[in-house]
Amino acid sequence: MGGYVTNFVKVLPDKGTIEAYRIIGEVNLGVLAGVINRYTEDLVASFLSTDYGELKAGVYVTSIGDYHLCKEDMRAKIKDALKKYREERIAQGLSVDESLNVNNITIEAALSISSTTYVVANLLNNFLSKVVPRELQCPRRPGERAAICLDIDFLEREFWSKKVVDKDERFIDFCNDYPSLCRDTGDSCSKFFKVVKCITMRFQHMVSDQEEIYLVLHHYYRRLSNLDLKIVIDYIRDNHIDLNTLLGVRVNYRTSKDRTWICKIASINNNELILECEEKNIRIGISELDNVSIAVNPTYSQSRKFIGEYLCKEFDKHKDLNRLYPSRYFSILENDIEIVRRIIGKPCIGKVYFFIDRRLRRVW
Amino acid sequence: MRLYTIFKPTDFKFRFANGTSVNAYNIINLEPLSRSPIYEGTIEGVDKYELILILYQQDKARLARKLLEDMRDGLRENKKIFPGFNQALKTNIEIEAVSFSNYGPDEIYDVYTQHGSPDKVFPLIVLPKVNRSIYDSIYYRTKAMFLANDIPSQVVTEDLIKDEARYRWSLLSISIQIFAKMGGVPYALDRSVIRAEDPSSTSIAIMGLGISAHPLHRRRGVGFVTLFDHNGVWNFMDSKVLSMDKQEDMSERIAELLEKSISKILSTSSKKYNILIIHYSGKEIGRKEEEAVRNAIRNAKSMNKFAAVYVLKIRDSDITIGQQDGPHKAKDGTITWYPPVGATFQLKPDVYAIVTTGYFDLSEGTGRSRIKANIYVGLPTIKVVARHREVEILNHEFNISDKDLLSTVFGMCRLNYVAISNPVSKEPVTIRYSREIAWITLRLIENRVNVSKLSRVRYVMWFL
Numbered sequence: 001m002g003g004y005v006t007n008f009v010k011v012l013p014d015k016g017t018i019e020a021y022r023i024i025g026e027v028n029l030g031v032l033a034g035v036i037n038r039y040t041e042d043l044v045a046s047f048l049s050t051d052y053g054e055l056k057a058g059v060y061v062t063s064i065g066d067y068h069l070c071k072e073d074m075r076a077k078i079k080d081a082l083k084k085y086r087e088e089r090i091a092q093g094l095s096v097d098e099s100l101n102v103n104n105i106t107i108e109a110a111l112s113i114s115s116t117t118y119v120v121a122n123l124l125n126n127f128l129s130k131v132v133p134r135e136l137q138c139p140r141r142p143g144e145r146a147a148i149c150l151d152i153d154f155l156e157r158e159f160w161s162k163k164v165v166d167k168d169e170r171f172i173d174f175c176n177d178y179p180s181l182c183r184d185t186g187d188s189c190s191k192f193f194k195v196v197k198c199i200t201m202r203f204q205h206m207v208s209d210q211e212e213i214y215l216v217l218h219h220y221y222r223r224l225s226n227l228d229l230k231i232v233i234d235y236i237r238d239n240h241i242d243l244n245t246l247l248g249v250r251v252n253y254r255t256s257k258d259r260t261w262i263c264k265i266a267s268i269n270n271n272e273l274i275l276e277c278e279e280k281n282i283r284i285g286i287s288e289l290d291n292v293s294i295a296v297n298p299t300y301s302q303s304r305k306f307i308g309e310y311l312c313k314e315f316d317k318h319k320d321l322n323r324l325y326p327s328r329y330f331s332i333l334e335n336d337i338e339i340v341r342r343i344i345g346k347p348c349i350g351k352v353y354f355f356i357d358r359r360l361r362r363v364w
Numbered sequence: 365m366r367l368y369t370i371f372k373p374t375d376f377k378f379r380f381a382n383g384t385s386v387n388a389y390n391i392i393n394l395e396p397l398s399r400s401p402i403y404e405g406t407i408e409g410v411d412k413y414e415l416i417l418i419l420y421q422q423d424k425a426r427l428a429r430k431l432l433e434d435m436r437d438g439l440r441e442n443k444k445i446f447p448g449f450n451q452a453l454k455t456n457i458e459i460e461a462v463s464f465s466n467y468g469p470d471e472i473y474d475v476y477t478q479h480g481s482p483d484k485v486f487p488l489i490v491l492p493k494v495n496r497s498i499y500d501s502i503y504y505r506t507k508a509m510f511l512a513n514d515i516p517s518q519v520v521t522e523d524l525i526k527d528e529a530r531y532r533w534s535l536l537s538i539s540i541q542i543f544a545k546m547g548g549v550p551y552a553l554d555r556s557v558i559r560a561e562d563p564s565s566t567s568i569a570i571m572g573l574g575i576s577a578h579p580l581h582r583r584r585g586v587g588f589v590t591l592f593d594h595n596g597v598w599n600f601m602d603s604k605v606l607s608m609d610k611q612e613d614m615s616e617r618i619a620e621l622l623e624k625s626i627s628k629i630l631s632t633s634s635k636k637y638n639i640l641i642i643h644y645s646g647k648e649i650g651r652k653e654e655e656a657v658r659n660a661i662r663n664a665k666s667m668n669k670f671a672a673v674y675v676l677k678i679r680d681s682d683i684t685i686g687q688q689d690g691p692h693k694a695k696d697g698t699i700t701w702y703p704p705v706g707a708t709f710q711l712k713p714d715v716y717a718i719v720t721t722g723y724f725d726l727s728e729g730t731g732r733s734r735i736k737a738n739i740y741v742g743l744p745t746i747k748v749v750a751r752h753r754e755v756e757i758l759n760h761e762f763n764i765s766d767k768d769l770l771s772t773v774f775g776m777c778r779l780n781y782v783a784i785s786n787p788v789s790k791e792p793v794t795i796r797y798s799r800e801i802a803w804i805t806l807r808l809i810e811n812r813v814n815v816s817k818l819s820r821v822r823y824v825m826w827f828l
Contacts, residue, residue, distance in 0.1 A: 003687075003688060003689070004367065004685050004686065004687055004688070004703060004707070004709075005685070005686045005687075005688055006365065006683065006684070006685050006686075006709075007682075007683065007684045008365065008683075050754070143680070143682065144682070200682060202682070204711070205712065206365050206711050206712050207712035207713060208365060208366050208710070208712075214365075216682060216683065218682045218684065262579075300498070301498050322742065323741045323742055324741065324742070325694060325698060325700040325701060325702070325741065326684065326685075326686035326700060326702060326703075326743060326744065327686065327699055327700055329684065329686070329743060330684075330686050330701065361365065363365055363366060363367055363685075
């Protein structure tokens with residue numbers, strides 16, 4: 001075919017405009033959009049901080065699905081979302097923005113906006129986190145909008161055995177060579193790690209002769225870790241390994257929803273451990289570990305040394321899977337389009353269906 | 365999306381003292397561009413140095429001897445690859461080696477100071493290989509120890525000296541880095557990255573602006589600027605510590621950093637029109653940091669003294685591009701689909717994707733095509749470059765197009781003193797060293813060293 005192949009797949013709306021509402025008001029509109037996305041089931045919102053073309057700044061909200069939502073119903077749903085948000089913040093002991101009240105916002109009359117405009121790409125991105133089944137979602141890395149993690153058994157069961165896509169990935173050989181990194185085999189590698197195929201996706205607004213929306217797909221293989229310190233300590237005790245092997249290991253200590261400390265294990269015995277966290281030492285009883293969130297951080301050298309020596313020698317092997325040429329990558333990515341189509345189906349927001357093309361975009 | 369342009373490495377030749385070339389290796393024949401900083405007259409540069417002192421751990425005498433002999437006399441098996449430090453760079457500097465007993469920054473520094481004045485002796489330190497992502501490593505601690513005393517240094521790893529294949533091709537790069545750290549300018553671009561309509565009255569400065577967080581204390585960070593001229597000649601750098609959890613404070617301090625840098629740029633320019641092009645890196649920054657940078661650019665009052673200020677945000681991307689009929693093949697004959705380095709695609713007005721790792725052909729136009737790649741395996745690197753018009757300043761109408769602005773990014777990717785066999789780095793030099801600059805700056809501050817008082821290292825590329 002020639003030319004340049006990209007990891008973009010065209011998204012084709014079945015109508016020229018979508019129905020949406022614009023919300024303005026003396027409230028933190030960024031937070032409002034987040035609350036709508038998180039605490040409603042059938043609404044999706046996007047915050048536009050500055051005017052963009054013909055679109056004025058504000059929060060754009062639309063319904064998920066092929067039905068009309070009147071302004072009163074929308075207001076009721078937002079009111080309910082704000083209530084849930086407020087209750088959750090109070091329950092967590094967090095401050096609440098008192099101005100974030102449905103009486104402080106104005107919902108303008110329903111708008112018809114182009115279904116390929118910038119704000120629609122953002123609405124579709126926020127829709128993704130609602131449509132991807134929770135069990136397939138994986139922790140997002142910086143910059144990723146939506147990521148699905150597929151283990152070897154899921155791929156086999158749902159796609160390869162049903163011949164939905166070709167079975168032509170090195171991942172299969174990899175899992176044959178290192179079964180304990182892919183499946184629950186009961187040994188230490190499978191206790192702490194699982195290598196999965198990760199497909200990331202996001203909608204991208206583009207403008208050439210006309211406005212268009214593309215789905216940007218990317219895949220890589222990654223290692224999911226379960227390095228909860230309590231589990232690690234139990235394992236090394238059960239296997240009669242000296243607890244002092246943990247000295248110097250770096251851990252993530254999550255103290256609240258928004259705060260994670262990176263700490264070093266400075267001392268440990270059967271009863272307690274001392275973490276050195278940003279110039280202060282924190283003493284924690286081993287028996288209290290069930291109630292706190294502390295996990296070994298595998299990016300630091302001391303942690304890696306510990307993991308390689310005592311938990312799983314081959315824990316970095318998945319990196320080999322990502323050493324491939326673009327020619328091979330794109331051949332796998334052609335299959336990924338079908339996988340993604342099956343998982344997210346035909347997104348429908350603001351009474352418009354968005355069909356995902358079957359081909360990667362080529363550029364000449 | 366459309367193919368916008370393809371920047372070719374051969375269109376960005378290097379300028380040396382006695383001619384130009386597409387290939388940095390030609391420094392051996394054409395001589396370094398300058399032996400002293402072009403923008404800081406008070407710094408004497410390379411000629412003040414009398415000695416390069418190789419410092420090695422006493423058990424590694426064999427490795428040190430090999431390095432010493434090769435630096436002094438050239439690579440034994442092939443002097444064309446590396447003829448020796450003085451022979452390659454036309455200097456007259458003694459090279460000696462001395463041992464220390466243990467790997468410790470204090471001891472290494474003590475041994476160094478026993479062998480002469482820091483003004484005349486350049487330290488070349490042999491250390492074990494460590495992962496550069498380790499903040500507490502001997503590498504960063506030793507570098508910081510010397511910098512705290514206003515002394516740039518060069519580190520060579522023991523593993524590199526043992527690895528014959530890599531070592532022989534690294535000797536010239538090591539020498540060029542030492543030359544740059546001494547205050548010399550090895551080479552620059554032969555063309556201005558932007559073609560100004562009236563070059564005699566216009567000066568163009570390219571600024572790298574970045575923020576890096578402390579690897580262990582996420583609330584602490586560093587904002588930094590690096591400054592180059594329109595040919596990619598190094599000017600100066602500066603940095604400031606930031607509280608990463610306070611957006612307003614961050615913004616204020618970056619604005620202060622910009623004010624200071626602007627005043628320095630303008631004080632040394634005699635041109636009627638001064639243009640500033642800012643490359644800012646979004647590598648480690650989220651929405652809060654980005655907002656802080658934008659506010660800082662808006663709030664820095666002296667920005668208005670420029671005839672024009674352009675702002676480009678450069679970030680990593682998840683975009684992948686392959687060239688299906690591309691000419692590059694792997695060693696086993698596999699067609700890789702790597703795209704050409706410099707291929708630039710427009711995603712929408714003001715937003716572009718530039719390929720910085722892929723294939724290239726430096727012999728283009730000579731009749732004997734030799735396709736090579738600056739990536740061994742894996743996916744090509746695509747940088748997204750967005751022009752931020754909302755913070756631009758245009759006090760005078762210049763005809764600077766998007767293509768001109770993008771060429772500042774590609775041109776700065778050409779400038780690479782660290783791995784000279786690679787004709788295009790995956791990041792422009794303006795923002796490439798954010799981690800080195802940030803981590804060492806943070807370490808110096810932790811050791812209560814006032815970075816702004818380090819007069820010597822501020823004007824050399826100590827972070828290479």
